[in-house]
Amino acid sequence: MEANMDSVMARLEALEKENTQLKQSGGFGFSAPHVTYGEYKGKQTIIINGAGKPLSFGRTKAKAIVACFDEIKRFAEEAGER
16 A cells, blocks of 8 residues: 555656646647748748647738738737627
């Protein structure tokens, strides 16, 4: 019984350490958003990683995002308020 309790306590300590690290990183496995580049059908793409599922798009969509940046920013800041 003593050996079993020791293994339970060791596991608890490991989980507490992991929980602390997750809290410090700001989420459950998500890093701060960062950009990488890729290619799709011979054309360059930009990929935003770290905010859940990667978001990939090319220049045409990038230009549309830039043109609508102020509205996108306002939407992000008001998330859940509309």
